[in-house]
Amino acid sequence: MFLSLASAALLGAAQVRATFIPTVSGTPQLIGNVSDPTIDRDSCCSARFGSRELWTCRDSQPYANGVPTLPIYSSSASWTEFSSDGTPLIQSWTDAAGNTETGLLCSGDNYEEPFFPILADECDTNTAGACSDNTRYVIWPNSPPLVTSEDATTGIIEAFTWITEAHITDEFVTLVADPAATLYQITYDPSVNGDSTGLPNVTTVQENFWTTDQMPYGTYGGVVVDDVAYLYGQNAAGTVALAQVAVGSVTDKSAYQYYVNGEWTSTIPGVNDTDIAIANAGAGGQGTFYYSSVWGLYVWIGQAGISIAPDFYITTAASPEGPWTEPTNFYSAEYVTESYTLQAHPGLLANASENAIYLTYTVNLAGEYYTPLIYVQWES
Numbered sequence: 001m002f003l004s005l006a007s008a009a010l011l012g013a014a015q016v017r018a019t020f021i022p023t024v025s026g027t028p029q030l031i032g033n034v035s036d037p038t039i040d041r042d043s044c045c046s047a048r049f050g051s052r053e054l055w056t057c058r059d060s061q062p063y064a065n066g067v068p069t070l071p072i073y074s075s076s077a078s079w080t081e082f083s084s085d086g087t088p089l090i091q092s093w094t095d096a097a098g099n100t101e102t103g104l105l106c107s108g109d110n111y112e113e114p115f116f117p118i119l120a121d122e123c124d125t126n127t128a129g130a131c132s133d134n135t136r137y138v139i140w141p142n143s144p145p146l147v148t149s150e151d152a153t154t155g156i157i158e159a160f161t162w163i164t165e166a167h168i169t170d171e172f173v174t175l176v177a178d179p180a181a182t183l184y185q186i187t188y189d190p191s192v193n194g195d196s197t198g199l200p201n202v203t204t205v206q207e208n209f210w211t212t213d214q215m216p217y218g219t220y221g222g223v224v225v226d227d228v229a230y231l232y233g234q235n236a237a238g239t240v241a242l243a244q245v246a247v248g249s250v251t252d253k254s255a256y257q258y259y260v261n262g263e264w265t266s267t268i269p270g271v272n273d274t275d276i277a278i279a280n281a282g283a284g285g286q287g288t289f290y291y292s293s294v295w296g297l298y299v300w301i302g303q304a305g306i307s308i309a310p311d312f313y314i315t316t317a318a319s320p321e322g323p324w325t326e327p328t329n330f331y332s333a334e335y336v337t338e339s340y341t342l343q344a345h346p347g348l349l350a351n352a353s354e355n356a357i358y359l360t361y362t363v364n365l366a367g368e369y370y371t372p373l374i375y376v377q378w379e380s
């Protein structure tokens, strides 16, 4: 009797685990903005780099006399700091318009150059990737740098970002449905660029690392667990697929495996193959994958497929291949105007046992952007 009750309870717990949908504790707090008051910039993501957080953003512009001016450069990066208690350092500063702003103050010299280089065949004669026929190559980072190694002695950090070679018209029409993707490597050496102004180096590992007939694995997000990088790609039709590679072999395409028809294979599938889809790995829009040690689960937080509302969805899974729970809307920020690039920032947490998450999104207010930062605590 006792035994069967115990096993029923265990089975119950296992079933709950497989479909874990977290509950928000209390009211999420708006902490402020994430901002460099000298740069107007769009769509930031972040990852923990040693004692600081590294942010990578899309289109960035300097401010002059309180308004964004030229040049547009297609990506930029920044540091934010932490307090001695391990929480993100909240500061106040004067913004470009002369108002007091509060939140995470960004630093780092971008020299008005793209953090992720625009390549020779991507209209690289200017920092925006603008072509003479009014089209544009938008080399926009859409997921956080994926940190693959940190040397405990030197503090040297290696990270990677895959970016689609998106070619668009001046009306934001995509010229190639499923663009190829470039792999970039980010290297940070605290002894070289460890002060507040020095940013990590970026090198181009390979243009067309993924070709137009392959999934752009890594561009939809990724997570590293036990020295394996799990990389999600999404095609134009909205299908999400998964690849894996050992963290030491990220630049070696022959070392990758792909999740196809419920199994790992070394044969790369086609971008539109039907047996590569991972249901519910994301709600369709931009977001962040991470691993929660508190829950022992893989997590995705982000936006629904076609939405400009700051409605945050979450889905969880016991393994990167799923099954993922059906995404649920756990928090909606106040809608001011067009909001997108909903992101989670596990790197801002003080430690692996903090049962909470930081969120950001981008608000596009008449061509000027700002990035609200929110703190959400979960029920234990």
Ligand SMILES: *[C@@H]1O[C@H](CO)[C@@H](O)[C@H](O)[C@H]1NC(C)=O
Pocket: 031, 032, 033, 100, 101, 102, 103, 370, 371
């Ligand atoms: C964040 O930025 C917006 C737009 O500039 C501004 O209205 C708001 O007051 C800022 N929030 C804080 C907490 O500084």
Ligand SMILES: *[C@@H]1O[C@H](CO)[C@@H](O)[C@H](O)[C@H]1NC(C)=O
Pocket: 187, 188, 189, 192, 193, 200, 201
């Ligand atoms: C970054 O590149 C510069 C110039 O090539 C070099 O001096 C510096 O050592 C590099 N830093 C790192 C961390 O690789």
Ligand SMILES: *[C@@H]1O[C@H](CO)[C@@H](O)[C@H](O)[C@H]1NC(C)=O
Pocket: 177, 178, 212, 213, 236, 237, 271, 272
């Ligand atoms: C994949 O499907 C898209 C439509 O979603 C299509 O435009 C593209 O040509 C297809 N790619 C291949 C390689 O078949």
Ligand SMILES: *[C@@H]1O[C@H](CO)[C@@H](O)[C@H](O)[C@H]1NC(C)=O
Pocket: 085, 086, 087, 350, 351, 353, 354
């Ligand atoms: C983790 O961070 C939280 C939030 O700052 C703090 O309350 C907690 O004491 C920390 N736990 C450990 C084990 O350091």
